Amino acid sequence: MRILLAEDEHVLASQIKSVLCSEGRVVDVVHDGAEAQFLGETEPYDVIVLDIGLPQRDGLTVLKNLRAKQIDTPVLILTARDGWSDRVDGLDAGADDYLTKPFHMPELSARVRAMIRRKSGQTNPVFEKGNVVFDTRSNQVTLNGIPATLTAQEIAVLSYLFHNSDRLVSRTELSEHIYEYDGDRDSNTIAVFVNRLRKKLGNELIETVRGRGYVIKVAA
């Protein structure tokens, strides 16, 4: 899952990125509103974490501009402003949720997780397919009840496919959601990650549609 984080305070941005990355997210960090809008318009993010008080272009303007261009990526606004009016401004401009600074990092993680889940139409934070169980709250994967050891990129691939279960996902789309903006997006490596997942979790979990991509079918 790929997240755009727009926060002008570098240390805070680094802390947030660190926590989100530790949970298997891919995070692009920008420090001003103009860049946030550019990336928000051009890259397929799963969630945008947007500080209201950004330089060059404030977060509220960025949000309005994104929504005006029909970009419906879930947006979590961060605000240091104390008043409810600022939060309501953000929500009324199309934000999906808000957090006021200072916030607890686990709360941020939970909000981001919930937004990703809602976007994919899932209500349960735990995905199941056969003997495989994926708990999005802890990124814990079990096979027949036994925890499986997965790398961050393997978890990223599995998470994206589970959140888009029953839908064909192309390699290109997968690579757009598991690599950072500046990352080396070699879609061939996706096949490597999928093969490793099959070895660790069984061949039935991920189906390949030749020449088109992958799908996890959970519907009966």
Place this chain on the structure above:
Amino acid sequence: MRSLRTRAVVGGIIWAICSILIGVFGLASYLDTQTQARFDELLITRHTQAVIEVANAYENPNQIANRIGDPAYRQPFSGQYWQVEGPDGGIYVSASLVDTLLPRPGPQIGRISIGNFVGPTGERLRRIEEWLTLEDGSVWHVQVAASLQSLFEDRAKLRGNLVLAFGLIATLGVIGAFLQASTTLRPLNDLRRDVLSRWDTEGDLDAAAYPIEVAPLVTDINTLLERNREIVSRSRRQAADLAHAVKTPSAVVRNELERLAKAGQPMGASIEALDRLDAQLKRSFARMRADGGSAAMHTYTDLDTSLGRMTRAFSALARNQDKTLTSAIAPGLRVRMDQNDFEEVIGNLMDNAMKWSESTIHIAAKQADDEVEILVEDDGPGISEDDYGLATLSGQRLDTSKPGTGLGLAIAADLAHAYGGKISLGEAGELGGLRAMVRLKTSGL
């Protein structure tokens, strides 16, 4: 005397009384003189008639009484008398004197004199007397007297009419003073009403709509209103900037402390200190906001707009939490409160309801006399009746099972109070959880 109206009316009345008194005394004096002059003229005429008759009948003085034929001289003690004294000492009098005489003359030959004396019946008389030397050289004394009673009666009647007329004028003057005060002070009343209605409009007072004497005051009031807005606005900007400047570093420190705590470092005391710091900041910002609210003028909130956007925003949050927000908001409501402050009150109440509700939050607003009543209800566990007062006190967390500072309800209550409103807690009717009722002064009546 602090009332302009009283000052104008009392001033007008005092001036009217002085004018009337001067007028009454002046006019009465003039009329007295005129009446006296007319009385004397008549007396002189009568005296002249008597002199003529004496001159014509001096050879046969007994004819004098017949020649002076005024009926008033024949009626006993009629108040009209004459008396003639011949050179031989004979005295001829009008029949009206009956058997009495007028006072004897003094030895002042050739002079006419006029004076008052007490007559035969005790009434005051005015007389003219003259020593008259006829053609034959004989000297006669002729005197004519008339009762002053009629003069006094005429004067009293005139004075009565005069007092009546001036009383009427005085009454009209007092009414006029009230009307004039009312007319003169009307622009000030208009000004007061206009200043009050600044709650309902963002526009300035129109100085051109006032008399030129009041227009400078209107301009000054506009300047004060503008300065008030600037001060409140600047204070809020500074508070918001300060909040922004402090909270982001606070977030950084908190994250670092929590990271270290997660790594096994003993950070409990530091995190607790930071919690206190954050709570104190939140409390201080809320107090600054409430202080600004009590000084705010020239502002109102349109509930169609404000509650509309808040309902939309909280509906989105409710959906995120798989909850439902219902609303019943009467159209066209307005409250005398800054919109940011109003949204702070409602935001805190709805946030609290959202936090504790099981599945449903309800917001309703309606007009209640000269106030607007807003209800925020939830289907959560509610709080006991004993804790209703405690919940709106700053920093009182009745339940620590959910995150929060325990300041939300207190901030809402302080802000509502700063605008003359109030918040009361109770049990939500249908939903069964907590009901927060806000009553705020309406705007635009």
